[in-house]
Amino acid sequence: MTKTQKRDGLLAGQVDMTHGGGGKATSDLIETLFYKHLSNPVLDQGHDAAVFDAPPGRLVMSTDAHVISPLFFPGGDIGSLSVHGTLNDIAMAGAKPLSLTASFILEEGFPLADLERIVISMAEAAQAAGVPVVSGDTKVVEKGKGDGVFITTTGIGVVSEAVEISPRAAVPGQAVLVSGPIGNHGVAILSKRENLEFETEIVSDSAALHTMVTDMVKAVPGIAVLRDPTRGGLATALNEIAHASAVGIELFEEDLPVDPDVEAACEILGLDPLYVANEGKLICICNAGDAETLLGIMHAHPSGRQAAVIGTVIGDPDHMVVMQTAFGGSRVVDWLSGEQLPRIC
Amino acid sequence: MTKTQKRDGLLAGQVDMTHGGGGKATSDLIETLFYKHLSNPVLDQGHDAAVFDAPPGRLVMSTDAHVISPLFFPGGDIGSLSVHGTLNDIAMAGAKPLSLTASFILEEGFPLADLERIVISMAEAAQAAGVPVVSGDTKVVEKGKGDGVFITTTGIGVVSEAVEISPRAAVPGQAVLVSGPIGNHGVAILSKRENLEFETEIVSDSAALHTMVTDMVKAVPGIAVLRDPTRGGLATALNEIAHASAVGIELFEEDLPVDPDVEAACEILGLDPLYVANEGKLICICNAGDAETLLGIMHAHPSGRQAAVIGTVIGDPDHMVVMQTAFGGSRVVDWLSGEQLPRIC
Numbered sequence: 001m002t003k004t005q006k007r008d009g010l011l012a013g014q015v016d017m018t019h020g021g022g023g024k025a026t027s028d029l030i031e032t033l034f035y036k037h038l039s040n041p042v043l044d045q046g047h048d049a050a051v052f053d054a055p056p057g058r059l060v061m062s063t064d065a066h067v068i069s070p071l072f073f074p075g076g077d078i079g080s081l082s083v084h085g086t087l088n089d090i091a092m093a094g095a096k097p098l099s100l101t102a103s104f105i106l107e108e109g110f111p112l113a114d115l116e117r118i119v120i121s122m123a124e125a126a127q128a129a130g131v132p133v134v135s136g137d138t139k140v141v142e143k144g145k146g147d148g149v150f151i152t153t154t155g156i157g158v159v160s161e162a163v164e165i166s167p168r169a170a171v172p173g174q175a176v177l178v179s180g181p182i183g184n185h186g187v188a189i190l191s192k193r194e195n196l197e198f199e200t201e202i203v204s205d206s207a208a209l210h211t212m213v214t215d216m217v218k219a220v221p222g223i224a225v226l227r228d229p230t231r232g233g234l235a236t237a238l239n240e241i242a243h244a245s246a247v248g249i250e251l252f253e254e255d256l257p258v259d260p261d262v263e264a265a266c267e268i269l270g271l272d273p274l275y276v277a278n279e280g281k282l283i284c285i286c287n288a289g290d291a292e293t294l295l296g297i298m299h300a301h302p303s304g305r306q307a308a309v310i311g312t313v314i315g316d317p318d319h320m321v322v323m324q325t326a327f328g329g330s331r332v333v334d335w336l337s338g339e340q341l342p343r344i345c
Numbered sequence: 346m347t348k349t350q351k352r353d354g355l356l357a358g359q360v361d362m363t364h365g366g367g368g369k370a371t372s373d374l375i376e377t378l379f380y381k382h383l384s385n386p387v388l389d390q391g392h393d394a395a396v397f398d399a400p401p402g403r404l405v406m407s408t409d410a411h412v413i414s415p416l417f418f419p420g421g422d423i424g425s426l427s428v429h430g431t432l433n434d435i436a437m438a439g440a441k442p443l444s445l446t447a448s449f450i451l452e453e454g455f456p457l458a459d460l461e462r463i464v465i466s467m468a469e470a471a472q473a474a475g476v477p478v479v480s481g482d483t484k485v486v487e488k489g490k491g492d493g494v495f496i497t498t499t500g501i502g503v504v505s506e507a508v509e510i511s512p513r514a515a516v517p518g519q520a521v522l523v524s525g526p527i528g529n530h531g532v533a534i535l536s537k538r539e540n541l542e543f544e545t546e547i548v549s550d551s552a553a554l555h556t557m558v559t560d561m562v563k564a565v566p567g568i569a570v571l572r573d574p575t576r577g578g579l580a581t582a583l584n585e586i587a588h589a590s591a592v593g594i595e596l597f598e599e600d601l602p603v604d605p606d607v608e609a610a611c612e613i614l615g616l617d618p619l620y621v622a623n624e625g626k627l628i629c630i631c632n633a634g635d636a637e638t639l640l641g642i643m644h645a646h647p648s649g650r651q652a653a654v655i656g657t658v659i660g661d662p663d664h665m666v667v668m669q670t671a672f673g674g675s676r677v678v679d680w681l682s683g684e685q686l687p688r689i690c
Contacts, residue, residue, distance in 0.1 A: 017687050023581050054404045103410035105450070141688065156501055231365075343365075
């Protein structure tokens with residue numbers, strides 16, 4: 001088929017309802033856009049379903065819908081984000097990701113060039129991560145019934161029998177680590193959305209963490225908990241862990257890594273970085289004796305250069321997260337209640 | 346937590362943005378709605394990702410976004426449809442489905458009671474199919490940026506090494522079978538959408554076909570092609586197969602099963618049943634000598650009572666689908682061009 005191209009080589013035109021009809025237009029879109037950029041031996045089988053070999057081990061499966069607004073932001077776009085988000089969910093079970101699927105819900109009238117940019121970004125993120133997109137789906141809804149592009153990615157991975165990472169596995173005495181400064185993703189999105197400009201552009205931390213996790217799990221198979229503090233931020237993720245493990249968590253504010261720019265932006269925006277979403281960070285809870293080993297591994301990885309021990313698991317019948325403040329006081333770090341930043345991922 | 350309930354026991358109230366924020370409201374919705382109805386040992390692990398054992402074999406993975414409108418229709422709703430659709434994609438590779446994930450994109454203001462009906466229907470369909478929903482995700486978009494509920498389901502399954510079913514595997518001389526009358530789903534949706542009433546209510550054929558496929562593959566591991574003719578209908582699915590296998594396909598109109606009610610409705614609506622979506626039918630292409638065996642197996646299954654041989658694979662350098670009409674003529678059955686019925690699945 002011939003498709004009009006823009007001068008920059010991207011597809012011209014807009015998404016229309018025929019692209020979702022399942023006929024020739026759908027088939028053409030899949031060939032000229034999705035197969036073109038995401039090509040790999042499994043996807044190229046042309047099945048509705050992908051067939052591939054898996055190494056032995058238990059399977060891990062996770063899905064994430066991405067509705068981020070705006071679609072393009074400093075440090076990424078919905079394409080790369082939807083790859084990173086699901087790879088990280090797989091990695092948080094201590095697993096090695098094998099394959100991804102991607103389903104697109106497109107709004108009529110969305111520029112095909114923007115869609116192509118998103119698919120290229122998704123392809124690059126998948127390529128960099130070494131995890132292919134093996135199957136997909138495309139639907140179109142009428143103008144005003146969607147919002148540009150929504151993408152659901154689903155991943156599967158394998159985890160060795162020796163690994164038993166679970167949000168329920170934290171016990172008192174263990175150390176709480178975070179892989180780097182918090183709040184960058186949420187502040188980057190909000191700044192872009194509100195057209196705020198700071199001296200230095202704040203960039204999303206969106207990144208795939210599975211290679212770092214592989215190194216961590218290899219060195220310390222007995223890691224208790226891994227969690228990526230996305231929506232709701234570090235505070236909500238820690239409350240979920242405290243609730244699931246029936247423990248308390250004590251944080252030390254002065255050990256919490258926050259970039260000065262992000263801290264300044266949070267003050268202006270009235271945000272608490274503890275509740276702001278991250279897309280390239282992880283929380284690790286491990287036996288106190290393993291903390292130094294894991295910190296060393298994280299510091300040696302590009303995604304963990306600023307990793308730090310930020311707290312301790314404690315016994316607490318109320319399963320609270322409390323923070324010793326820099327001023328010597330103490331405050332409860334509650335769940336996020338309400339919506340701090342809508343459509344952040 | 347306590348949530349207001351309506352008199353019928355379903356949740357009261359509406360989806361609001363806090364349900365997508367990742368904080369307490371999201372967590373409460375997951376517990377009172379998704380975990381409540383979809384509970385199974387893997388989902389109940391409470392991971393972002395699900396961990397489970399898999400039997401040996403190659404893995405099959407498929408994803409489908411569901412944007413059907415209306416959400417509730419005769420014979421099902423978006424909840425049951427999203428289970429059936431993905432199970433069928435897995436089955437069409439000759440595989441046994443193991444697990445499903447489900448991601449929900451909810452529009453602010455959508456009634457929680459309707460959402461609960463959908464989740465219950467999804468749970469019942471998964472239960473009936475014997476395939477658990479092991480992980481999920483929920484996002485919320487502002488009113489006017491979505492359309493009630495969109496659901497992406499992703500499935501994985503395993504397929505034995507002996508099975509090599511592929512849309513590229515059809516060869517001249519093989520028989521083309523369909524598992525039952527065509528067009529019911531699309532006509533049911535359109536009738537509901539347009540408030541059309543016929544003497545007998547036309548009901549969607551939405552159904553999970555994996556148990557019938559298991560029986561078929563067990564008896565005839567050498568089945569060449571399986572395909573569910575959804576969007577674009579039988580005509581489009583056959584054209585895709587002809588294109589992928591570089592063959593022609595000859596159909597016999599008088600052998601094509603169409604319910605008289607569906608045929609009458611199609612005439613009124615100006616539709617050709619060949620292009621109307623099905624959600625509980627499959628096309629099977631097999632060696633001519635296996636056709637009777639497979640027909641017998643399909644006739645013995647509730648989803649295949651009206652299965653029929655409808656055509657033959659032929660050599661054709663143009664990869665066309667042609668139909669010998671009931672009147673002794675012959676016509677080309679082309680791809681669906683354009684959008685016959687938007688948002689049919």
